[in-house]
Amino acid sequence: MHRVLSWLLGGDVSIQYQTHRDLLQSEGMLLEHLQQRIETEGFGSQLLSARNTSGHWGLWYYQPKWTSTHYTLCDLKSLCLAPSNLIAAEMVERALSECQLPDGGLNFAKSNLPSDMAVNGMFLEYASYFCPKDSRLSPLVSCILTHHKRDGGFSWDNESLTSDPHTTLCVLEGLYSYMCSTRNAESVGTIIDAALQWLYERNLCIGEDRRYTRLAFPHRYRYDLLRFLEFAARADIPWNENIEKAVTWLVNKQLDGVWNLELVHPGKVHVQFEPVKQPSRFITLKALSILNFYASDSKTAAKAWNMFVRETDAGAFT
Template identity: 40%
Template sequence: MDNFSTWVSDQDISIQYLYTKYLKQNPDVELQKRIALEGYGKYLLSQQKSDGHWGKYYYQPKWTSTHYTLLQLKDCGVSPDTSACRNILYSMFEECQLPEGGLNLAKSDMKSDICVDGMILNYASYFLPEYEKLEPLVASILQKQKSDGGFTWYDQNEGDPHSTICVLEGLRSFLASTKDEALKSKVKAAIQRGIDYFYQHQLFLEEKKYQKLTYPFRYFYSIFRFLLFAADLGLEVNDSISEGLKLLSKKEKNGFFTLEKLYKGQTFIDFSKVGEIDPFLSIYGNYIFAQLK
C-alpha cells in the first residue's frame, strides 16, 4: 500500500480525494475544494457552454452530454454545492420531468427511460439532496420495479442488469440524502429486491462480457460495478460475491487494475487507455477488497 499511496500522490486531484474518501474513510474536504479548480474537474466544468449545457443537450451526444458529464463530475468528487451543476439540474427537472415523475431527456416525445432515471437520481441526489422534485422521480422508479426485482427500459416483464444497476445506484444515492423515514423504508425494500435479482442470476458471473474492467461505467453493467455497489452498502459476502471477488483478484496486480475495455464515442477525457492502469478502477478495486472481506 506504500507504493500505492505514493502513486496516488502523483495522480489527479480527484483521485487523491477519492483515495481519502474510499480507502482512508476520511474524505479530505480541502482536497475536494480543489477538484473544481484543477485537473479532471476543472476541465469538465470548463466545457460547459453559456446555455448551461455540456454537449448539445441533456442527452446528446452520448458521453459529452449534460447527463453523462454530471454523472462524471459526481464520480470525480466535485463539491455537491457546485453551482454550475446545481443550476443546470434545476433546468433539467423544470424542462424534462413528466407528470408521472420520470424525466425525458430526449427532444422527441417519449416516455422516460428507467435506466436514465436511475442515473439522474444518482447525481441529482448528490447535487440537489433537498430538492422536492426528487420524490416524484423516486415514486415513479419504485412503481416500475419488475416482479423479479429488476428494472428495465425494454418492453418485457423481467429486469435487465444494465438498468437495474443504474437504478440501484440512484436509489442508494437518494437513501443517503432523504430524511423521510417512510420513504427510506420503501427504498430500502426496493434495493433489497434489486440485490436479490442479481443473486438470482449469480451476478451474471459466467458471462464474459460482464467480466471486463471498464471505466467510465456509463449505463453498462459489470461484475466489478456490482461489487463496488456491494462495498458501498457493506453487503455480507455470499457465494456470488465471493466468486466475483475471485474473478477480480485475478485482475489485480500490486494493488492496481488495468483498463480492459472502453465504450466507443466522443469523450471530454480518457482517464486511461486499454491496457494501462486506470486510476478510478484502482481506487475502487482496493476499496472493494477492503470492504468485502
C-alpha cells in the same frame, strides 16, 4: 511509502481525495481541501470548462451521448466534485424544470417518449447528491418504483416482463443515493433487496456477456462486476457467496499490485481519463476500496488487502 499508495496520491486530485477518504480515512479538513480543488484542477476542471454558453455540455441533456449534460454530470459525480458545486446544481434543477414528465420520470429525448428507467436511475443518483432537498425527486422515485418488475429488477423497456442488469444497477445506485440523502430507507429498502436478489439469482450475470467481466471506466450505463462490487461496498451490502465469487474474480485481475483499465466504452468524450490496457488509478482505487470493505468477511479480500497494507508504510493507516 508503498509504491502503489504513492502512485495513487500522485494522480488527479479526485484520485487523491478518494484515496485519503476511502483508504487512509484522513481527517475532515484535508478531505474538504482536496474536494474543493476538484473543480479547479485536473479532470474536474476540464469537464467544467467544456460547458458551452447555453449552460449545457454537448447539445442538450442526452445529445450527443458521452459529451451530453447527463453523462458529464455522471462523470463529475464519479470524480466526487463537491456536492455544493453551483454549476452542477443548476443543471440538475434545469433538467427537472424542463424534462420532468407528469408521472415524475425524466424525458431527455426531445420527443414524445416515456422516460427510460436506466436514465431515471442514473439521474436520481447524481441529483440526490447535488440537489438532495429538491422536492421533485420524490415523484421521480415514485415513478421508478411503479416500474418495478415482478422478477425483482428493472428494465429500460417499460413493456418488458423481464429485467435487465444495466437498468437494475442504475436504479439500485439511484435509490441508494436517494435513501442516503433523505435518510429514509422504508420507501425503497425492500425494492433494493428485491433487485439485489434478482442479480444474485442470475449469478451476478457472470458469463452472460464478456464485457461484464472487463474492468471499465467510466462505466456509463452498462452493468459490470466491478460496478456492482463498488455499489455493494458503498451500500454496505453484506458479504455472501455471490459477492465472494465477484471478489475472487477481482483479486485474480490484479497485476503486480495494480489493476489495468481493460475497456473504454467507445464514443467521443470531453476527457480521456486513462489509456486502455495500462495500469489504472481509478480501477486500482476502486478495487482496493472494495477489498478493504469486505476484508472482515472474505478471506480472499482479507489476504489481498492485508498484503497491500503490509507493503505500505504502517503509519499511513493509523
